[in-house]
Amino acid sequence: KGAQEFFVAGRSLRWWFVGTSMVATTFASDTPLAITGWVANYGIAGNWFWWSGVLGSVAMTVFFARKWRSSGVITDAELVELRYGGRAATVLRTVKAMSSAVILNSITLGWVLAGMAKISEPFISWQLILGVPAFELVSSYFPDTLIFYSLDNTLTILTLIFITLTYSSIGGIRAVIFTDLFQFIIAMAMSVILSVMVVNQLGGLEAMWHQLAVPYPEPSIGSDASKSQFLSHAQVKSFVPTLGESTVGALGMPFSAFVLTLGVLWWTNGAVDGSGFTTQRLYSARDDKEAELGALWYTIAHFVIRSWPWIIVAVAALVIYPRELVSETAEQFNNCSTDTSHCTVEMTACLNDRQACAISEYALLYRTTERISYQDENGKQRQREVHVFVEDRERAYPALLRDVLPIGLKGLALASLMAAFMSTVSTLINWGASYFVNDVYLRFIEPSASPGRQLSMSRLATVIVTVLGLYVATWVDSIGSMWELFLGMMAGLGLPHLLRWFWWRANAWTEIVGMLVGFSLALGNYIYGQTVGFGESSISIFPTQMASHPIHVISWISLVSCVAALTATFLTAPVNKAQLYKFFERVQPIGFWGAVGEVKNDGNRLKQMGISWVLGVIAVYSGLFGIGHLLREERVIGLILLAFGVACFKSMLTRLSAADQPRNGLSGEPLRVDHSEIGA
Numbered sequence: 001k002g003a004q005e006f007f008v009a010g011r012s013l014r015w016w017f018v019g020t021s022m023v024a025t026t027f028a029s030d031t032p033l034a035i036t037g038w039v040a041n042y043g044i045a046g047n048w049f050w051w052s053g054v055l056g057s058v059a060m061t062v063f064f065a066r067k068w069r070s071s072g073v074i075t076d077a078e079l080v081e082l083r084y085g086g087r088a089a090t091v092l093r094t095v096k097a098m099s100s101a102v103i104l105n106s107i108t109l110g111w112v113l114a115g116m117a118k119i120s121e122p123f124i125s126w127q128l129i130l131g132v133p134a135f136e137l138v139s140s141y142f143p144d145t146l147i148f149y150s151l152d153n154t155l156t157i158l159t160l161i162f163i164t165l166t167y168s169s170i171g172g173i174r175a176v177i178f179t180d181l182f183q184f185i186i187a188m189a190m191s192v193i194l195s196v197m198v199v200n201q202l203g204g205l206e207a208m209w210h211q212l213a214v215p216y217p218e219p220s221i222g223s224d225a226s227k228s229q230f231l232s233h234a235q236v237k238s239f240v241p242t243l244g245e246s247t248v249g250a251l252g253m254p255f256s257a258f259v260l261t262l263g264v265l266w267w268t269n270g271a272v273d274g275s276g277f278t279t280q281r282l283y284s285a286r287d288d289k290e291a292e293l294g295a296l297w298y299t300i301a302h303f304v305i306r307s308w309p310w311i312i313v314a315v316a317a318l319v320i321y322p323r324e325l326v327s328e329t330a331e332q333f334n335n336c337s338t339d340t341s342h343c344t345v346e347m348t349a350c351l352n353d354r355q356a357c358a359i360s361e362y363a364l365l366y367r368t369t370e371r372i373s374y375q376d377e378n379g380k381q382r383q384r385e386v387h388v389f390v391e392d393r394e395r396a397y398p399a400l401l402r403d404v405l406p407i408g409l410k411g412l413a414l415a416s417l418m419a420a421f422m423s424t425v426s427t428l429i430n431w432g433a434s435y436f437v438n439d440v441y442l443r444f445i446e447p448s449a450s451p452g453r454q455l456s457m458s459r460l461a462t463v464i465v466t467v468l469g470l471y472v473a474t475w476v477d478s479i480g481s482m483w484e485l486f487l488g489m490m491a492g493l494g495l496p497h498l499l500r501w502f503w504w505r506a507n508a509w510t511e512i513v514g515m516l517v518g519f520s521l522a523l524g525n526y527i528y529g530q531t532v533g534f535g536e537s538s539i540s541i542f543p544t545q546m547a548s549h550p551i552h553v554i555s556w557i558s559l560v561s562c563v564a565a566l567t568a569t570f571l572t573a574p575v576n577k578a579q580l581y582k583f584f585e586r587v588q589p590i591g592f593w594g595a596v597g598e599v600k601n602d603g604n605r606l607k608q609m610g611i612s613w614v615l616g617v618i619a620v621y622s623g624l625f626g627i628g629h630l631l632r633e634e635r636v637i638g639l640i641l642l643a644f645g646v647a648c649f650k651s652m653l654t655r656l657s658a659a660d661q662p663r664n665g666l667s668g669e670p671l672r673v674d675h676s677e678i679g680a
Contacts, residue, residue, distance in 0.1 A: 003074060003434075003437055003438055003442065003454045003455075003458060004074070005172060005174070006172035006173065006430075006437075006454070006455060006458045007074050007075075007172065007173055007280065007283075007430065007433075007434040007437070007438065007458070008074055008173060008280065008283040008284045009172070009173050009174040009177065009284045010174075011069075011283065011284060011285065011286065012284070012286055013177065013281075013284045013285055013286060013290070013294075014285075014286060014290055015285065015289075015290045015291075015292075015293035015294040015297060016294070016297060017177055017178075017181065017294075018177075018281045018282065018284060018285050018290065018291065018293075018294030018295075018297075018298075019281075019293070019294040019295065019296070019297030019298040019301065020180065020181050020184055020297070020298075020301070021176070021177040021180040021181070021184075021281050021427075022278055022281045022294065022295075022298040022302075023184060023297075023298050023301045023302050023306070024180035024181070024183055024184035024187075024420070024423045024424075025180065025277060025278075025281075025423060025424055025427040025428075026302060026424075027184060027187055027188070027306065027420050027423065027424070028112045028115065028420055028421060028423075028424035029112065029115045029116045029119055029417045029418070029420045029421035029424070030111050030112050030114065030115025030116070031115075031310070031420075032191065032310045032313065032314075032397050032417075033115050033118060033119070033394040033395070033397050033398070034115070034394060034483060035047065035310045035311065035314055036310070036313065036314040036317055036393055036394055036396050036397045037392075037393045037394040038314075039236065039311060039314035039315060039318070040231075040314065040317070040318060040323065040393035040396070041231075041393065042231075043231055043235045043236045043237070043238055043241075044236065044237060044238065044239055044311055044315070044628075045235075045238055045239060045240050045241050045258065047307065047311065048240070048257075048258055048261045048262075049261065049483075049550075049551065051261070051303065051307075051624070052261035052262055052265050052266045053266060053269075053271075053303075054266075054299070054303050054617055054620045054621060054624075055262070055266040055267070055617055056266045056267065056269060056271065056272040056273075057295075057298070057299040057302065057303070057620075058299055058613055058616040058617050058620060059272060059273070059613055060272070060273060060274040060278070060295055060299075061292060061295040061296045061299055061616065062609050062612050062613045062616060062656060063273070063501065063590070063609060063613070064273045064274050064501065065274065065282055065288075065291045065292040065294070065295040066288035066289070066291060066292050066660065067501065067587050067588075067589060068273075068274060068279045068282040068283060068291065069282050069283065069285050069287065069288045069290075069291035070288055070586065070587055070588070071586060071587050072586065073283065074283060074434060074438045075097065075280075075434050075435055075438050075439055076096070076100075076275040076276065076279050077093045077094075077096040077097040077100065077435060077438075077439045078093065078438060078439060080092045080093045080096065080500075080508065080511065081093050082582070082583055082586065082587075083500050083575075083579075083583050084500075084507055084508040084575050084579065085575065085576055085579035085582075086508065086575075086576065086579070088507070088508035088509060088512065089508045091508075091512070092508045092511055092512050093439055093443070094439065094440065094443075094444075095512070095515070096439075096511075096515070097435035097436070097438075097439035097440055098435070098440070099515070099519070100276070100432070100435050101432040101433075101435035101436055101465060102432075102468060103489070103519075104276075104486065104489065104490075105428055105431065105432040105465060105468075105469065106465075106468045106469050106471075106472040107472060107482060107485065107486050107489075108428055108469075108486060109425065109428050109429075109432075109465075109466075109468070109469025109470075109472065110469060110472035110475065110482060111482035111483065111486075112421065112424050112425060112428070112469075113148060113157055113161075113425075113469060113470065114148060114482075115394075115421070116153075116156070116157055116160065116417070116418070116421045117148040117149050117150075117153035117154075117156075117157060118149070118153075118392075118394060118395055118398060119397075119398045119401075119414070119417050119421075120152070120153055120156040120157070120398075120414075121149065121150065121152065121153055121354065121395075121398070122354065122355065122363055122398055122399065122401075122402045123355070123398075123401075123402065123410075123414050124152060124156050125152060125355050126138075126151065126152050126155045126156070127152075135151075138151070138155070139151050142154070145471075146470065146471070157470075158470075160418060160421060160422060160425075161425065161466060161470070163422065164422045164425045164426050164429070165429065165462060165463065165466055167179065167426070168426040168429055168430055168462055169458075169459040169462045169463070170459075172430065172458065173280065173284060173430050175426075176423075176426040176427055176430050177281070177284070179422070179423065179426065180423045180426075180427070182419075183419035183420060183422060183423040184420075184423065186412075186415070186416045186419050187416040187417065187419050187420040187423075188305075188306065188309075189416070190409075190412060190413045190416035190417075191306075191309040191310060191313075191416075192309050193409065193413070194309070194313055194400065194401065194404070194405065194413060195308075195309040195310075195312040195313050195316075197404050197405060197409075198312070198313055198316040198317075198320070198400055198404050199312060199316060201316075201320075201404055202316060202319060202320070205631060205632075205633055206633050208315065208316055208319060209233075209237065209632065209633070211319045212233040212236060212237065212315065212318065212319055213233040215230075215318070215319070215322035215323070215324060215325075216230055216231060216232050216233040216236060216318070216323075217232060217233070218232045218233070218234060219232065229323075229324070229327075230323045230324070236315065236318065237315070237632065239625060239628060240258055241254060241255045241257070241258045254548060254549050254552075256549075256552070257549040257551035257552060260551050260552065260555040261551055264555045264558055264559065265487075265551060265554060265555060265558070267494050267495070267498065268491050268492075268494035268495060268555075268558030268559075268561070268562060269487065269490050269491065269493075269494045269558075270490035270491070270492070270493030270494055270497055270518075271490060272494045272497060272498060273497045273498065273501060274295070275493070275497055276431070277427050277428065277431040278298075280427075280430075280431050280434065281294065281298075282294065282295065288660075289660070292656075292660070296616075299616075299620060300620065300623070303620055303623075303624055304620060304623040304624050304627065307624060307627075307628075308627055308628060308631055311628075312631060313397060313400060314396070314397075316400070317393070317396035317397070317399070317400055320400065320403070320404075321360065321361055321364055321396055321399065323391070323393075325361055326361045326364050326365070326391050327391060329359065329361040329362060329365065330365050330389045330390060330391055332347065333347060333350075333351075333362070333365060333389040334388060334389050336348075336351070337386065337387045337388075337389070338386060346358050346359055347359070350362045360399065360403055363395055363396075363398070363399035363402065363403075364391055364392060364393065364395045364396055364399055365389045365390065365391065365392065365395075366389070366390050366391075366392035366395070367387055367388070367389055368387075368388055368390060369385045369386065369387060369388065370385070370386055370388045398417075401413045401414065401417075425466075425469075428465070428469070429462045429465045429466050429469070430462060432461070432462075432465035433458055433461035433462045433464075433465050434458075434461075436457075436461040436464065436465070437454065437457050437458050437461050441457050441461075442454065484550045484553070484554065485522060485523075485526045487554050488518070488521070488522030488525065488526075488553065488554050488557050489518060489519050489522040489523065490518070491518045491522065491554050491555075491557045491558040491561060492514040492515050492516070492517050492518020492519065492521075492557065492558070492561030492562075492564075492565070493511065493514055493515055493518060493561075494558065494562075495514065495561075495562045495565055495566075496510045496511040496514040496515070496565050497511075499569075501589050501590075501591065502589065502590070502591030502592060503591060503592050503593075504574070504575070504580055504592065504593045504594045504596055505569060505574055505594075506569060506575075507569060507572055507573070507574055507575050508575075509568040509569065509571075509572040510565050510566075510568060510569045511565070512568070513564050513565050513567075513568035514561045514562070514564060514565030514568075517560060517561040517564040517565070518557055518558070518561040521541075521557045521560065521561070522554075522557055524541065525540050525541050525553065525557075528541055539553065540552075540553040542556050577596065580593070580596045581596060584596050590605060590606045590609065591606065605659050608655050608656075608658060608659040609655075609656070609659045611655055612652050612655045612656040612659060615648045615649070615651050615652035615655065616648075616649070616652045618644075618645070618648045619645045619646075619648035619649035619652060620645070621645075622641045622642065622644050622645030622648065623641075623642060623645040623649075625641055626638045626639070626640075626641030626642035626644075626645060627642070629641060630642075
């Protein structure tokens with residue numbers, strides 16, 4: 001039926017489909033792995049890296065969900081021409097479409113594919129499935145550039161990709177959203193089951209928190225905590241970093257980074273208004289109200305319901321696989337790789353067959369290569385590559401699936417993560433394809449293409465996007481580092497995206513300059529680190545005094561981009577008034593619209609929506625930490641927070657309902673602008 005049906009399901013979906021699909025999409029197989037790594041490196045407080053998104057997610061619900069649906073666009077790139085008009089807007093639309101479809105989408109697909117590779121590694125042996133002769137034949141012809149860690153992982157990924165690509169290309173976004181519903185139920189249920197079983201293995205929640213103190217004791221009085229090798233148990237279980245508390249080497253989260261997540265990170269992120277695959281779901285809603293309710297359900301499910309099963313598993317992993325023991329195991333395998341006399345029978349078995357390894361800590365090791373200098377027999381300095389084993393805490397999650405769950409549940413858990421993987425991949429390839437078709441093909445190549453032609457191009461685009469993502473995935477080692485790269489690249493778009501909805505003076509150059517500066521700094525920082533390196537005490541191109549944590553780096557990129565975007569805004573001409581009227585009539589934004597909206601805008605409505613946003617943020621954080629305190633066996637404060645959150649939520653709904661009433665009295669007709677007001 002054409003691009004409208006393939007990418008936005010004919011704009012016919014109910015709120016619970018919309019919201020659940022959004023949650024399922026962000027529930028990728030890589031997400032529990034990344035959170036497992038963050039809890040080990042930064043403690044539970046490390047989750048503020050994404051918990052800060054509560055402010056933006058509630059803002060999307062209150063301020064933007066209805067606007068996206070009423071805009072009538074298919075992609076967020078299309079919106080820029082509606083908002084700005086002119087040649088600069090056309091260039092911006094094209095650049096945003098290509099960068100989203102090719103760069104951002106490929107990076108996201110890359111870390112999702114890499115996450116699935118880490119999960120499948122302990123479970124699936126294609127040598128057993130195909131037989132030794134067939135496996136060796138495939139191995140001899142398969143290109144090395146397309147291998148994710150191992151051929152076993154690669155064949156698993158390609159099989160899942162083929163299945164996902166088949167139903168995504170045939171059914172479009174409607175098929176993606178329907179499968180999302182079932183995949184989310186399976187994946188969420190298994191996350192809860194795994195968290196319950198690992199806690200039971202440790203003797204219950206109270207026993208788990210007590211056992212955490214054994215391998216991670218508090219520093220002795222008078223000792224320097226910053227020289228400790230690992231976080232203490234108090235640092236691990238804390239919800240927020242302590243004011244003035246130093247980090248532990250490269251571990252821990254500085255209090256300044258926590259402040260920046262709430263003060264800078266959320267509003268400078270390009271997804272603050274929902275831009276990206278999130279808004280694709282909002283376009284698909286039946287009407288404005290369904291879009292708003294879908295965004296609200298997504299916010300609650302994403303942060304309040306889904307966080308804690310993953311976090312509890314991450315904490316349990318620190319007890320079951322103590323970091324000191326894993327580090328010792330890595331050292332033993334390093335000695336074994338350089339001198340076979342140090343290899344035990346068990347170690348040799350692990351090196352020959354990872355699935356048959358009896359050393360549980362080996363599952364948390366990642367084998368890479370390093371170049372070392374040495375002197376030959378003539379005294380000359382030479383270099384050689386050696387295999388090095390390093391700890392990868394992200395692998396603790398699939399290790400627990402293997403070691404804790406019984407056979408039946410183990411298979412179901414693996415299937416649930418495969419379902420989560422397929423849900424995310426199907427969304428990303430459909431979303432990426434929507435840019436190619438809507439913003440490039442239909443905009444410039446064949447605007448009058450028939451519905452059948454549009455459908456064919458949409459299916460071809462899904463294949464192109466998938467191949468790009470597969471290639472990028474072969475370069476991904478750390479999922480967390482790719483998240484940081486992605487957030488850095490999005491950091492220049494947050495303020496421009498907010499301004500386009502609230503302020504008449506924002507123009508296409510606001511977004512162009514913000515995007516270019518953010519992309520350049522983030523990519524430059526990543527490439528420099530991967531090629532040249534930052535040095536022993538640095539983590540970025542910024543001085544150590546400015547950036548000792550990834551959140552510092554992203555915040556500096558954000559602030560530099562914001563200054564550049566505002567400067568460009570005032571140095572360039574404003575948007576044509578006729579174009580502003582067109583946007584205002586279609587979307588009916590709130591905020592500061594000068595002569596365009598001075599009569600039509602309702603200041604009290606903006607105030608009510610602002611209060612609704614504050615109440616919504618408080619409600620979500622109260623629910624999130626209420627559950628967290630209950631899990632820490634702090635029942636009184638947990639119940640108080642939950643009750644307070646429910647009260648704030650009810651008040652938010654009341655105010656939001658009043659603010660959403662039709663703006664032209666009781667008729668419910670959309671606001672009409674008197675175009676005779678348009679000046680020369």
